[in-house]
Amino acid sequence: SQKIEQNSEALNIQEGKTATLTCNYTNYSPAYLQWYRQDPGRGPVFLLLIRENEKEKRKERLKVTFDTTLKQSLFHITASQPADSATYLCALGPENNAGNMLTFGGGTRLMVKP
Amino acid sequence: NAGVTQTPKFRVLKTGQSMTLLCAQDMNHEYMYWYRQDPGMGLRLIHYSVGEGTTAKGEVPDGYNVSRLKKQNFLLGLESAAPSQTSVYFCASSLFNYGYTFGSGTRLTVV
Numbered sequence: 508s509q510k511i512e513q514n515s516e517a518l519n520i521q522e523g524k525t526a527t528l529t530c531n532y533t534n535y536s537p538a539y540l541q542w543y544r545q546d547p548g549r550g551p552v553f554l555l556l557i558r559e560n561e562k563e564k565r566k567e568r569l570k571v572t573f574d575t576t577l578k579q580s581l582f583h584i585t586a587s588q589p590a591d592s593a594t595y596l597c598a599l600g601p602e603n604n605a606g607n608m609l610t611f612g613g614g615t616r617l618m619v620k621p
Numbered sequence: 622n623a624g625v626t627q628t629p630k631f632r633v634l635k636t637g638q639s640m641t642l643l644c645a646q647d648m649n650h651e652y653m654y655w656y657r658q659d660p661g662m663g664l665r666l667i668h669y670s671v672g673e674g675t676t677a678k679g680e681v682p683d684g685y686n687v688s689r690l691k692k693q694n695f696l697l698g699l700e701s702a703a704p705s706q707t708s709v710y711f712c713a714s715s716l717f718n719y720g721y722t723f724g725s726g727t728r729l730t731v732v
Contacts, residue, residue: 541720550625550711551664553720596664600718606671607652607717608679611664 509535511612513597519618526587528615530580530597537599540573540580541609545594554595555582587619623647627712627724634702634731642697642727644712650722652715653695654679655687657708658726664711670695702731 512531520526530540539558543551557564557573557580564571570583584591594616598609628643646653655667656679666679668687676687684706686698695714699706707730713721 539718543721548726550713550723550725551721553722556718556720598664607715607719608654608666608669609721610666610680611656613661613663 509533509599509610511535511597511599511610513595513612513615515613515615517616517618519620520587522588522619522621524587526584526591526617526619528582528595528597528617530582530612532578532599535578535599535610536575536602538602539600540571541598541600542569542571542580542582543596543598543611545596545614551596584617587617589619589621592617592619625712625714625722625724627710627727629727630725631728632730634699634729636702636704636731638702639698639700640702640729641699642710642712642729644695644697644724646693646695646712646714646722648714648722649692650714650716651692652717653689654713654715654721655685655695655697656711656713657681658711659708667697667710704731707731 510533541556542554545551568585572581594614596614598611625646654669656664670689673692688696710727712724715721
């Protein structure tokens, strides 16, 4: 069965550094991959979508890469700030672009210290 | 623009009681979804809808029913609540192949 792995341990980094979060998956060939941010007690907020034929996507201080050979996505936040502290979820779209149902990873908690 | 609105925000049920969670979106999205989020389990899809009048089962549909009589509303029903259904429930909507807009969640406790 398909499996999505995100580091369940919190990532602690210093303000100003680049945070890199990893999303690995197995037994799956998603048409696209998405990243979300979730703050405590709130619903996830969509950040970026990257399709299987795209290697990299950028949005302001965010960068996502998608390696379908390694079955891995990396999510980078450059010049991190304490306000970036949150849980980040990766989500895989369906195979063959069939519908829009996402399968979510368990999330990685990011803590940015001033 | 309200986005996705869920009601209620909190609810405590006794085992065996029934309830309906309401989800409304004002973005004219075709797709709507119900997820539950549990510690250590992540978000799991319960049911979804690809348009008005359609519903389909997700990963964990047992014990739940849904209806989408109007495009903007997606209702999740629990016919006979069980303690295993204690969770945080999120509704979301989207366009095809776009990111989801989530509601703020309903925290349900079944005692």
